Amino acid sequence: MLNQQIKSGLGILAMLAISTTNSLEAQKSKAVTNLDKAPRLVVGIVVDQMRWDYLERFAPLFKSNGGFNRMMSQGFSNDNCQIGYTPSVTACGHTGIYTGTVPAIHGITGNAWYDTQLKRNVYCSEDRTVDGVGAAGASDGKMSPKNMLTTSIADELRMANNFKSKVVGIALKDRGAILPAGHSANGAYWFDAKSGNFITSTYYYKELPNWVKQFNDRQIPDSLMKLGWKKSLADDVYLQYATADEKNYEGKPFGANQRKMPYDLTRGANEGFGKLSTTPWGNTLTVELAKAAVLAEEMGKDGVTDMLAVSFSSPDYVGHSFGPNSWEIVDNYIKLDEELGRMFDFLDATVGKGKYTAFLSADHAVAHVPGFMKENKLPGGLLDDKAAISEMNAAIKAKFGIDKLVVSLTNYQVHFNRDLLDSLNADRKAINQFMVHYLMKKEYILNAFPTSEILTSPMPQYLREKMANGFLYNRSGDIQMVLKSGYIDGGATGTTHGLWYSYDAHIPLLWYGFGIKQGRSNKRVFMHDIASTVASLLKIQEPSGNIGNPIEEVLKK
Structure with a gap:
């Protein structure tokens, strides 16, 4: 069927194409490409x-x-x-x-x-x-x-x-x-x-x-x-x-x-x-x-x-x-x-x-x-991004007294409420340093650094270039996370992608x-x-x- x-x-569509053949032939002047030198x-x-x-x-x-x-x-x-x-x-x-x-x-x-x-x-x-x-x-x-x-x-x-x-x-x-x-x-x-x-x-x-x-x-x-x-x-x-x-x-x-x-x-x-x-x-x-x-x-x-x-x-x-x-x-x-x-x-x-x-x-x-990966004794694991946001915000509030500073964990980047930081005249350097130290203790993290330091953070040049090539200030976050090999942000079934x-x-x-x-x-x-x-x-x-x-x-x- x-x-x-x-x-x-x-x-039906072929008949439509055939019916227009004559009109196409009449439009030879439309041709601007030598088809011996370019594909149709x-x-x-x-x-x-x-x-x-x-x-x-x-x-x-x-x-x-x-x-x-x-x-x-x-x-x-x-x-x-x-x-x-x-x-x-x-x-x-x-x-x-x-x-x-x-x-x-x-x-x-x-x-x-x-x-x-x-x-x-x-x-x-x-x-x-x-x-x-x-x-x-x-x-x-x-x-x-x-x-x-x-x-x-x-x-x-x-x-x-x-x-x-x-x-x-x-x-x-x-x-x-x-x-x-x-x-x-x-x-x-x-x-x-x-x-x-x-x-x-x-x-x-x-x-x-x-x-x-x-x-x-x-x-x-x-x-x-x-x-x-x-x-x-x-x-x-x-x-x-x-x-x-x-x-x-x-x-x-x-x-x-x-x-x-x-x-x-x-x-x-x-x-x-x-x-x-x-x-x-x-x-x-x-x-x-x-x-x-x-x-x-x-x-x-x-x-x-x-x-x-x-x-x-x-x-x-x-x-x-x-x-x-x-x-x-x-x-x-x-x-x-x-x-x-x-x-x-x-x-x-x-x-x-x-x-x-x-x-x-x-x-x-x-x-x-x-x-x-686990079944075959290979490295890998999971990151629960929703839980991670809650945990990050709790840690920041306990340390700096700032509530709900993390607004998104998208594209393996931590996004801060930048307007809130400005209004509080908060110490961004101290907060960035705290978040990096916090993340580096996590099982799923290989590396973490402020996105403002992509070009100076210690890592292979090949990886540094990939991170920099993906960064656009108004559409990117404040802290870059690099997950360990085999780790994904997801649940107990299926898989995903997104890393280098x-x-x-x-x-x-x-x-x-x-x-x-x-x-x-x-x-x-x-x-x-x-x-x-x-x-x-x-x-x-x-x-x-x-x-x-x-x-x-x-x-x-």
């Missing part, structure tokens, strides 16, 4: 929460015509790509890939941050001046890229040809669609779990484009959830790549009684579509919308390079719940490989094989579940298609080198805050 729905929907389409792929080692660990499971194998064998792999800042989280990663810079410059210092000027927590893509479009009461639609302080490579592409290029961002998560697409995008679309619709905001359109409405009308999420989540392989194969399927330290996103694969995704009365995001079907849904966008927006069909920014959010939901050594994460990547292969087949047929360039990276990687360690910061970087050499390299490169490499390929200006360098070994001369 699903295949029939997909074929039917794509057939750039496809940016971000896998939300992907460790670099998955490419090697799961390589025997990837199909010859799958996406990962195709990119590895026919394209270029930068095997030592690192995140050059902290914290290693979704919003910072998506922004860093497309802006070529770091939070200290592009301003997205976390998925959320405590804003010292607004005196409240701010979500990375929140915009209270706009409204959601595409679902009744879509409060999650009040989003835009306004908090991003620099241009993206997508913005630079648009400006390079007087805004003739089309740029579209797609993801289940709003931040995964909005931030990569930049300020001047033709559209960004994300998933509303309550309605099962892809939505946008009035920042882009007053109402959804017809092609998105038609896509939503197909009700693909409902069809996918009825299929459940079934295993791709025999049990003995999973056991070669992961621990036992059922572990007490894994999350239970589908209900307390569903403890191992396969999973029943049947929706209850008045239940939304949230479960879909924590399954490989979320990747399927993302690919289908991406394909619909290419057809309906006629991307790659004229002489102007277009850009499609696709983020796969489901691996992050799956990874948080089950961890890197779970059957679920193995199954997710097997199925994602297949989806990527189908997407490349589609692009070969519509844009043209060798006529587009694709890159694939990740916004961050992930730590192992602390329970898994290799398990969080070593990400894949694959290149494929037009203008790309075949090969691989272990030379260290950084996430913020991606945008300048794309700019070099397209021969356009790099983003305004760019600090990266083109990875020359990737590009054909």
Whole structure:
């Protein structure tokens, strides 16, 4: 039934594309790019929460015509790509890939941050001046890229040809669609779990484009959830790549009684579509919308390079719940490989094989579940951030008589009420020193120091630079905490990410298609080198805050 729905929907969209062929041919004068020297389409792929080692660990499971194998064998792999800042989280990663810079410059210092000027927590893509479009009461639609302080490579592409290029961002998560697409995008679309619709905001359109409405009308999420989540392989194969399927330290996103694969995704009365995001079907849904966008927006069909920014959010939901050594994460990547292969087949047929360039990276990687670490006698543990705030405030009050000085513990930083400190004319140096000594006694702390002393605190230069690159005064805290390896801020089940360690910061970087050499390299490169490499390929200006360098070994001369 699903295949029939997909074929039917794509057939309609294909007819729409064919009907516009004559008008496109009549607009030859629109062409401003010599397509012998530039790709018709750039496809940016971000896998939300992907460790670099998955490419090697799961390589025997990837199909010859799958996406990962195709990119590895026919394209270029930068095997030592690192995140050059902290914290290693979704919003910072998506922004860093497309802006070529770091939070200290592009301003997205976390998925959320405590804003010292607004005196409240701010979500990375929140915009209270706009409204959601595409679902009744879509409060999650009040989003835009306004908090991003620099241009993206997508913005630079648009400006390079007087805004003739089309740029579209797609993801289940709003931040995964909005931030990569930049300020001047033709559209960004994300998933509303309550309605099962892809939505946008009035920042882009007053109402959804017809092609998105038609896509939503197909009700693909409902069809996918009825299929459940079934295993791709025999049990003995999973056991070669992961621990036992059922572990007490894994999350239970589908209900307390569903403890191992396969999973029943049947929706209850008045239940939304949230479960879909924590399954490989979320990747399927993302690919289908991406394909619909290419057809309906006629991307790659004229002489102007277009850009499609696709983020796969489901691996992050799956990874948080089950961890890197779970059957679920193995199954997710097997199925994602297949989806990527189908997407490349589609692009070969519509844009043209060798006529587009694709890159694939990740916004961050992930730590192992602390329970898994303990089970295998490896270092790791937990930080309860809510309890920590209460304990810090109690300690400060007992020492200095100041109540509720700590207002947030976000992005591994302690945020003080700076206005309160000013009004009391408090001794900040003494308070900072007290907090550092207090934190250094905690089991989970490797290091702590005032953020004003990032560049002078004793630590390796590599780590100092990462901390400095993530700091922006009005969006960052007063005391930096560095957790010990294997420690996370979380609960007894599942895992997370955000630290500087290799398990969080070593990400894949694959290149494929037009203008790309075949090969691989272990030379260290950084996430913020991606945008300048794309700019070099397209021969356009790099983003305004760019600090990266083109990875020359990737590009054909």
